[in-house]
Amino acid sequence: MKITFMGAGSTVFAKNVLGDSMLCDVLSESEICLYDIDGARLKESCMMLDNINRNSNGGKATIKTFLGVENRKEALRGADFVINAIQVGGYEPCTVIDFEIPKKYGLRQTIADTLGIGGIMRALRTIPVMEDFARDMEEVCPDAWFLNYTNPMAMLSGFMQRYTGIKTVGLCHSVQTCSQNLLEALDMKDKLEGRRELIAGINHMAWLLEIYDKDGNDLYPEIRRRALHKNDTEKHNDMVRYEYIRRLGYYCTESSEHNAEYNPFFIKAKYPELIDRYQIPLDEYPRRCVKQIEDWNKRRDELVHNTALTHERSREYASYIMEAIVTNKPYKIGGNVLNTGLIDNLPADACVEVPCLVDGSGVTPCHVGRLPVQLAAMNMTNINVQLLTIEAAVTKKRDLIYNAAMLEPHTAAELSIDDIVKMVDELIEAHGDYLPAYH
Numbered sequence: 432m433k434i435t436f437m438g439a440g441s442t443v444f445a446k447n448v449l450g451d452s453m454l455c456d457v458l459s460e461s462e463i464c465l466y467d468i469d470g471a472r473l474k475e476s477c478m479m480l481d482n483i484n485r486n487s488n489g490g491k492a493t494i495k496t497f498l499g500v501e502n503r504k505e506a507l508r509g510a511d512f513v514i515n516a517i518q519v520g521g522y523e524p525c526t527v528i529d530f531e532i533p534k535k536y537g538l539r540q541t542i543a544d545t546l547g548i549g550g551i552m553r554a555l556r557t558i559p560v561m562e563d564f565a566r567d568m569e570e571v572c573p574d575a576w577f578l579n580y581t582n583p584m585a586m587l588s589g590f591m592q593r594y595t596g597i598k599t600v601g602l603c604h605s606v607q608t609c610s611q612n613l614l615e616a617l618d619m620k621d622k623l624e625g626r627r628e629l630i631a632g633i634n635h636m637a638w639l640l641e642i643y644d645k646d647g648n649d650l651y652p653e654i655r656r657r658a659l660h661k662n663d664t665e666k667h668n669d670m671v672r673y674e675y676i677r678r679l680g681y682y683c684t685e686s687s688e689h690n691a692e693y694n695p696f697f698i699k700a701k702y703p704e705l706i707d708r709y710q711i712p713l714d715e716y717p718r719r720c721v722k723q724i725e726d727w728n729k730r731r732d733e734l735v736h737n738t739a740l741t742h743e744r745s746r747e748y749a750s751y752i753m754e755a756i757v758t759n760k761p762y763k764i765g766g767n768v769l770n771t772g773l774i775d776n777l778p779a780d781a782c783v784e785v786p787c788l789v790d791g792s793g794v795t796p797c798h799v800g801r802l803p804v805q806l807a808a809m810n811m812t813n814i815n816v817q818l819l820t821i822e823a824a825v826t827k828k829r830d831l832i833y834n835a836a837m838l839e840p841h842t843a844a845e846l847s848i849d850d851i852v853k854m855v856d857e858l859i860e861a862h863g864d865y866l867p868a869y870h
Contacts, residue, residue: 432457432458432460432461432462432511432512432753432757433461433462433463433464433509433510433511433512434449434452434458434461434462434463434464434510434511434512434513434514434753435463435464435466435506435507435510435512435513435514435572435575436448436449436463436464436465436466436513436514436516437466437467437506437513437514437515437516437517437564438466438467438515438516438517438518438581439465439466439467439472439473439476439477439496439516440467440469440472440473440475440476441476441516441518442472442475442476442479442727442734442735443730443734444516444580445465445476445479445480445516446479446480446483446734446742447745447747448514448516448747448749448750449463449480449483450480450483450487450742450744450745451742451744451745451747451749451750451751452492452749452750452753453483453484453487453488453491453492453742454487454488454742454743454744454750455744455750455753455754457754457757457758458750458753458754458757459488459491459492460491460492460493461492461493462492462493462495463480463492463493463494463495464495464496464497464506464507464510465477465480465494465495465496465497465506466496466497466498466502466503466506466507467498468498468499468500470498473496473498474496475731475734475735477494477496478735478736479734479735479740480494481494482737482738482739482740483740483741483742486739486740486741487741487742500563503563503564503567504567504570504571507564507567507568507571507572507575508571508572509571509572510568510571510572510575511572511574511575511576511753512575512576512578512749512753513564513568513572513575513576513577513578514578514580514749515561515564515577515578515579515580515581516580516581517557517560517581518581519553519556519557519560519865520553520556520862520865522717522720522721522724524861525552525553525556525862525865526543526549526716526717526720527717528552528858528861528862529543529548529549529552529553529858530543530549530714530716530717532854532857532858532861533548533549533842533854533858535854536846536850536853536854537700537845537846538841538842538845538846538854539698539700539713539714540692540698540713540714540716540841541688541689541691541692541698541711541712541713541714541715541716542688542689542692542715542716543692543716544582544583544716545582545583545584545585545634545635545685545689545693546583546635546692546693546813546816546817546839546840546841547692547693547839547841547842548836548839548842548854548855548858550582550583550586550816551816551820551832551835551836551839552858552862553582553583554583554586554587554820554821554824555820555823555824555832555862555866556862556865556866557581557583557587558586558587558590558821558824559824559866559867561581561587561590561591562590562594562595564577565577565591565594565595565596565597566595568597569595569596569597573596573597574598575597575598576598576599576600576752576753576756576793576794577591577597577598577599577600578600578602578748578749578752579591579599579600579601579602579767580601580602580603580749583817584601584603584634584635584767584782585601585633585634585635585767585781585782585784585813585814585817586782586817586820586821587601588600588601588634588767588768588782589769589780589781589782589817589818589821590821590824590825592768592769592782593769593780593821594821594825598793598794600752600764600766600767600768600787600794601634601766601767601768601782601784602747602748602749602752602764602766602767603634603635603684603685603765603767603784604747605635605637605684605685605686606630606637606684606764606765606784607746607748607765609630609637609639609682609684610626610628610630610639610642611623613639613654613682614626614650614654616661616667616669617654617657617658617661618657619650619653619654619657622644622650624645625644625645626642626643626644626645626650627641627642627643627645627647628641628642628643629641629642629786629799630684630765630784630786631773631774631783631784631785631786631799631802632683632684632774632783632784632802632806632810633777633781633782633783633784633810633813633814633817634685634767634782634784635684635685635689635690635693636683636684636685636690636693636809636810636813637683637684637685637765637784638681638682638683638684638802638803638806639681639682639683639684640681640799640802640803640806642654654676654682655676655680658673658676658677658682659673659676659677661673662674662677666710667710668686668687668688668710669686669687670687670708670709670710671687671688671690671691671697671709671711672686672687672690673687674696674709675690679803679805679806679809680803680805681803681806684765684784687709687710687711688711688712688715691709691711692841693812693813693840693841694809694812694840694841695840695841695843695844697709697711698711698713698841698845699844699845700845748764751764751789752764752789752794755789755790755791756789756790756791756793757791758791759790759791760790761788761789761790762788762789762790763786763787763788763789764786764787764789764794765784765785765786765787766784766785766786766787766794766796767782767783767784768782768783768785768787768794768796769781769782769783770782770783771796772798773785773796773797773798773799774799774800774801774802774807775799775800775801776801776802776804776807777802777807777810777811777814778814778818780818781810781814781817781818782817785797785799786799812838812840813840815838816835816838816839816840819831819834819835819838820832820835823835823869827867827868827869827870828869828870829855829859829869829870832855832859832869833851833852833855836851836854836855837851
């Protein structure tokens with residue numbers, strides 16, 4: 432078995448996914464190929480994984496490193512699984528650009544990695560790199576599964592699914608933890624065991640459509656009662672999603688700091704009091720980046736130079752997906768896949784997040800049916816932007832970037848068309864060689 436990890440300088444994430452693989456019997460003797468364009472981070476990840484391989488796996492895996500674009504094809508050659516965790520442009524310069532230029536125009540963001548003008552720009556600089564990966568894979572490992580963890584999930588996975596021949600599924604952390612976190616926050620931990628749920632929609636805006644306890648009792652009436660009471664009586668860090676429950680009737684998978692910027696409701700220059708009312712952390716992602724850089728400088732020795740380092744299998748989907756495909760033992764995930772008639776009232780070109788069965792046949796998504804109309808409508812405001820951004824990346828038409836930004840809910844609510852166009856032009860210029868030429 433050969434597993435190639437693209438963006439292996441993501442050391443902590445590589446620890447979870449590849450450490451998990453080493454602890455899985457059918458994957459433990461895999462050839463693990465680490466690829467990155469940052470030599471220092473690549474070396475650190477290799478040192479860390481060597482320690483885990485020795486201490487937790489008896490040294491059974493073979494770990495190799497591949498540095499730079501010139502070695503990418505060899506890293507991929509003959510791979511059975513390719514895991515993608517790249518970030519094109521990093522914190523500096525690109526994330527800083529994505530926040531600071533919009534801020535000049537009065538447009539504030541929280542995370543900017545999925546939607547918003549920041550999500551659009553992140554997709555535009557990442558899709559060309561993903562296309563290069565796909566063309567290499569079509570040549571040297573055409574049957575490999577591509578497990579994408581990179582954001583913006585729906586745009587990148589949707590591009591791969593529509594414009595390449597590579598078998599692709601997008602994977603996110605929020606589906607696994609959605610209902611658990613909700614029940615714990617509402618003091619309903621006694622309902623966790625044996626619960627049954629249905630989640631579907633789009634990445635970061637998939638909906639907890641149904642949730643029942645082990646005896647088949649519908650938990651939503653009590654969830655709604657407690658969530659509304661909590662929002663009315665205290666401030667907390669999930670107020671946006673609880674407001675979704677009030678206004679739309681359903682809870683959403685991804686956090687409130689993310690969802691605050693996926694709509695025109697909460698971040699509004701005309702109503703600055705909403706920021707405090709809903710506890711919205713503006714500029715949250717840059718703060719996280721700075722903290723992660725500081726924390727990494729402290730954790731480096733703990734992970735990289737710790738010769739006694741071990742690992743326990745995490746809840747990340749990747750190793751369980753690979754195990755299910757290899758052993759033909761079924762496993763259920765929430766996956767991001769092309770909407771081949773899965774959600775009836777969303778478009779066929781959309782990348783949707785739905786329950787999927789994984790076994791020896793690969794990843795088989797499940798039909799969900801129609802979403803409640805208000806939830807489909809919310810999803811569509813995001814899907815419009817996703818489809819336009821993918822089309823811009825494929826055609827290299829600048830007008831389509833303008834269109835994507837004009838239809839982005841938060842951007843459109845705050846800026847004039849003229850300012851949107853000026854902002855996009857300034858962002859394109861600032862990104863320089865991170866973007867191809869647009870005409």
